Amino acid sequence: MTFDKVIMVDWSGGNDRGLRPVKDAIWACIATAGVAEDPIYLRNRQLAEDWLADTLATLQSAGHRVLVGFDLCFAYPSGFATHLIGSEDTLALWDWFEARVQDSPKANNRFDLAGDINARFPGTGPFWFNGLARDIAHLPRKGNDRTADHGLAEKRAADIAIPGSFSPWQLAGAGAVGGQVIMGLPVLSRLRKRFGPSLSVWPFQAPDAQIVLAETYFSLLPDLIANDPNPIKDAAQVSLYARAFSALPATDLEILFDIEGTSEGWVLGAGQSQMLRNALTTNPPPLKNDCFAMPQGAHWTPVDDAHQHLRDKLTCVTGTETVQVKDAANRFLAQNAQAIRSHPPAPNAAVDGYGFTGPAPAGITRLKLVDGRSAAGAPYDGTVPLGHAIRILTGANLPEDVDTVVLQEDVNTTDTEISFHGPLKRGANARDAGEDMQAGETILQKGRKITPADLGMLSAAGVGTVTAHKPLRVGILSTGDELREPGDTTTDGQIYDANRPMLSALVASWGYKVIDLGRAPDNRDTLRTILDDATTNCDVILSSGGASAGDEDHMSALLEGTGSFALWRIAMKPGRPLALGLWRDTPVFGLPGNPVAAMVCALVFAAPSLGVMAGGAWQNPTRYQLPAAFSKSKKEGRREYLRARVEDGQVIIFPSEGSGRVSGLSWATGLVELDDPAQKIAPGDLVTYIPFNSFA
Numbered sequence: 001m002t003f004d005k006v007i008m009v010d011w012s013g014g015n016d017r018g019l020r021p022v023k024d025a026i027w028a029c030i031a032t033a034g035v036a037e038d039p040i041y042l043r044n045r046q047l048a049e050d051w052l053a054d055t056l057a058t059l060q061s062a063g064h065r066v067l068v069g070f071d072l073c074f075a076y077p078s079g080f081a082t083h084l085i086g087s088e089d090t091l092a093l094w095d096w097f098e099a100r101v102q103d104s105p106k107a108n109n110r111f112d113l114a115g116d117i118n119a120r121f122p123g124t125g126p127f128w129f130n131g132l133a134r135d136i137a138h139l140p141r142k143g144n145d146r147t148a149d150h151g152l153a154e155k156r157a158a159d160i161a162i163p164g165s166f167s168p169w170q171l172a173g174a175g176a177v178g179g180q181v182i183m184g185l186p187v188l189s190r191l192r193k194r195f196g197p198s199l200s201v202w203p204f205q206a207p208d209a210q211i212v213l214a215e216t217y218f219s220l221l222p223d224l225i226a227n228d229p230n231p232i233k234d235a236a237q238v239s240l241y242a243r244a245f246s247a248l249p250a251t252d253l254e255i256l257f258d259i260e261g262t263s264e265g266w267v268l269g270a271g272q273s274q275m276l277r278n279a280l281t282t283n284p285p286p287l288k289n290d291c292f293a294m295p296q297g298a299h300w301t302p303v304d305d306a307h308q309h310l311r312d313k314l315t316c317v318t319g320t321e322t323v324q325v326k327d328a329a330n331r332f333l334a335q336n337a338q339a340i341r342s343h344p345p346a347p348n349a350a351v352d353g354y355g356f357t358g359p360a361p362a363g364i365t366r367l368k369l370v371d372g373r374s375a376a377g378a379p380y381d382g383t384v385p386l387g388h389a390i391r392i393l394t395g396a397n398l399p400e401d402v403d404t405v406v407l408q409e410d411v412n413t414t415d416t417e418i419s420f421h422g423p424l425k426r427g428a429n430a431r432d433a434g435e436d437m438q439a440g441e442t443i444l445q446k447g448r449k450i451t452p453a454d455l456g457m458l459s460a461a462g463v464g465t466v467t468a469h470k471p472l473r474v475g476i477l478s479t480g481d482e483l484r485e486p487g488d489t490t491t492d493g494q495i496y497d498a499n500r501p502m503l504s505a506l507v508a509s510w511g512y513k514v515i516d517l518g519r520a521p522d523n524r525d526t527l528r529t530i531l532d533d534a535t536t537n538c539d540v541i542l543s544s545g546g547a548s549a550g551d552e553d554h555m556s557a558l559l560e561g562t563g564s565f566a567l568w569r570i571a572m573k574p575g576r577p578l579a580l581g582l583w584r585d586t587p588v589f590g591l592p593g594n595p596v597a598a599m600v601c602a603l604v605f606a607a608p609s610l611g612v613m614a615g616g617a618w619q620n621p622t623r624y625q626l627p628a629a630f631s632k633s634k635k636e637g638r639r640e641y642l643r644a645r646v647e648d649g650q651v652i653i654f655p656s657e658g659s660g661r662v663s664g665l666s667w668a669t670g671l672v673e674l675d676d677p678a679q680k681i682a683p684g685d686l687v688t689y690i691p692f693n694s695f696a
């Protein structure tokens with residue numbers, strides 16, 4: 001069982017909540033494979049119903065299979081429907097409500113209808129808690145005003161299974177759900193009619209239609225909600241549950257839906273909070289087996305085509321988790337981050353000086369000093385009358401009516417007054433509340449790689465945790481019988497492994513977690529074992545060497561057997577073929593063995609690819625146009641990367657282009673990129689220079 005789209009809806013029984021997003025309104029969120037879109041604020045039921053109908057129609061025609069979860073009881077305790085409509089057919093009961101509920105953004109008849117229903121039952125009837133000022137016939141004010149002789153249970157089996165849940169009979173009071181149930185069933189009834197047989201309602205119908213509606217409960221993971229950075233709890237809830245349900249493996253979904261349906265229904269996920277919790281931290285689906293398939297032909301693939309292919313086919317492979325802001329540097333945000341509090345939270349002084357009610361005219365201004373001062377963390381809570389000033393320090397809140405600060409260096413003071421030369425504009429040296437960030441404002445977008453400055457901004461806005469992708473785990477492997485560890489004794493036929501320390505440090509500098517996979521000999525069985533082990537703790541493997549199609553190119557040979565292998569012959573220098581494939585779902589980037597080519601291919605292809613797999617967007621490096629201090633002519637039809645550095649504003653290149661010269665990599669601070677067409681470069685011509693640290 002799978003759903004490729006999950007929508008979670010937090011329902012509400014109240015009237016229109018206004019334009020500004022607030023809690024206790026209707027909130028909805030769409031998620032795909034564990035990644036949620038921004039929660040949607042729906043200020044009344046009419047808008048929510050339209051949004052649901054439109055969204056479902058769009059998803060349906062695009063061929064998606066959709067699960068819609070509502071935080072809304074789909075049914076009442078058993079026996080209710082039989083007494084009211086003569087059968088336990090819950091879906092017919094929905095239609096009964098649909099015919100009787102009146103609803104508009106400003107008013108609805110839920111309390112009156114509940115009274116009417118009660119009148120049809122023995123005793124006081126099941127519904128209770130009139131939340132209106134006026135009395136309603138047959139609707140008790142409080143729980144203890146009623147009798148149980150209506151013969152119905154107070155809660156359904158599903159409600160009893162969930163600690164802390166409320167009875168659908170209770171219409172008002174903190175936490176009550178009864179009102180929203182009456183106001184929700186007619187909407188559900190109309191959605192059923194609109195979508196006909198392509199919609200089914202679980203557990204009253206089999207969950208095999210294209211659109212499946214189910215009842216959920218949003219308080220199964222209270223600790224995760226409490227940690228969510230979204231200040232509006234309802235928005236945090238729909239996002240969290242949409243992510244969880246959309247990330248559930250098919251086998252888990254099967255278990256959740258495998259419930260014997262009764263007329264009382266069931267809450268999807270009740271008693272299975274651990275399963276939902278796991279879904280939030282497990283990884284998204286793996287890459288598709290054909291993601292590296294490139295049309296093979298005699299032609300060399302241009303770098304731009306190779307980029308476009310990777311960009312189209314690669315997806316994020318890391319799950320998400322809640323991270324403390326202090327630990328979030330280099331992580332990719334999985335959810336937008338909102339300011340919890342405005343920054344600054346109150347108007348305050350930008351300098352040390354004296355605060356007063358501005359402006360001050362040209363000429364000398366004299367002001368009496370009030371007794372007291374305002375310092376950062378110790379605001380002054382008295383008043384500062386007109387004609388007075390107060391001693392104020394940088395960052396201190398401005399007392400009421402104070403809006404202007406004169407710099408202490410510009411002031412003459414006595415014990416009782418100050419004087420200074422005007423003019424000074426109103427608002428001078430003062431900061432407005434929220435001038436930097438407003439509470440609730442989105443301050444960072446999902447997909448952002450969090451920088452040190454971002455940590456400062458998030459902290460200033462009161463954000464303690466963010467939802468981020470787990471760090472990408474990158475395995476680094478060198479291959480070749482000739483390789484030895486620096487420091488080992490060697491024979492002439494052996495060389496030191498230069499790539500592994502170099503690529504490990506490079507990947508670490510990009511902010512990912514490096515897994516050292518060591519060196520593999522030119523032996524297929526050993527390499528196979530190393531790859532098998534690597535798939536247990538790596539999200540992606542960067543290997544170097546053995547990637548061509550020769551006798552000792554065991555990486556290519558092994559990947560070939562997986563059916564996912566492609567040898568990309570890319571029109572670039574330096575570079576040999578790039579071997580790409582999936583080993584048990586784990587992507588392998590087989591880089592050339594030659595250190596210069598390995599480094600350049602890692603920068604040009606691995607850097608942007610890893611960014612996408614880690615949860616970011618495809619990122620092109622920042623390129624600078626600078627005058628060349630060299631001459632060079634190049635052939636048509638391939639891209640060339642030269643080891644380069646910038647001196648006195650000009651680009652110089654390493655004297656040798658020999659790709660065995662690893663010393664030139666160390667000398668360089670970046671690469672010159674020469675485009676595919678033939679060209680002759682003379683000193684002074686502008687060339688493209690990319691610093692190494694711009695690649696990721």
Ligand code: AMP
Pocket residue numbers: 478479480482483495496497498499500544545546547548592593594595
């Ligand atoms: P291969 O792609 O395995 O044919 O290797 C191409 C060239 O790069 C050969 O000269 C290798 O010896 C050399 N090479 C391969 N791996 C490394 C490494 N980890 N460090 C230094 N040189 C390497």
Ligand code: MG
Pocket residue numbers: 479480481545546552593
């Ligand atoms: Mg080799």
